Amino acid sequence: MNRAVGAFKDCEYSFGIEDGLMEVHGTKTGYMNICVCAIYDGKNYHIGLSSAFEYPREVTRLVLEEGLDINQAAHKAGLTKKTKVGSAEGVIGILTHGRLPRKEYTKQAVTMALIHLENSRLF
Numbered sequence: 001m002n003r004a005v006g007a008f009k010d011c012e013y014s015f016g017i018e019d020g021l022m023e024v025h026g027t028k029t030g031y032m033n034i035c036v037c038a039i040y041d042g043k044n045y046h047i048g049l050s051s052a053f054e055y056p057r058e059v060t061r062l063v064l065e066e067g068l069d070i071n072q073a074a075h076k077a078g079l080t081k082k083t084k085v086g087s088a089e090g091v092i093g094i095l096t097h098g099r100l101p102r103k104e105y106t107k108q109a110v111t112m113a114l115i116h117l118e119n120s121r122l123f
Helices: 002-007 055-065 071-074 090-095 102-118
Strands: 014-023 030-041 045-049
Touching: 002 014, 002 030, 002 071, 014 102, 030 102, 045 102, 055 071, 071 090, 090 102
Parallel strands: none
Antiparallel strands: 014 030, 030 045
16 A cells, blocks of 8 residues: 555556565465555555465575565575566466466456456445
């Protein structure tokens, strides 16, 4: 939401997009990654989420215990040789063997946020 507000200048809508870990009871690591999109129209927020997935245990550990970002953790855990996998297919692209690259994963959150914006009379 802060990113969307920060980007709101001389426009009708601004977008803020962020991925992050959230606690999910019953999962193998206790955490899942989710992408959030906040669209801001100067007054209201329109929020959408992507599907969620777990990172491998070692990646999650490196993020939570060593404070690494996902790029660093995926590289250090040996999941990828790329140091900036998030700018490419993302860890989601690696784990799905290319079936869901990061761009498409992020698009899910944007599409869900557009539901409220494009159907505002229903909300």
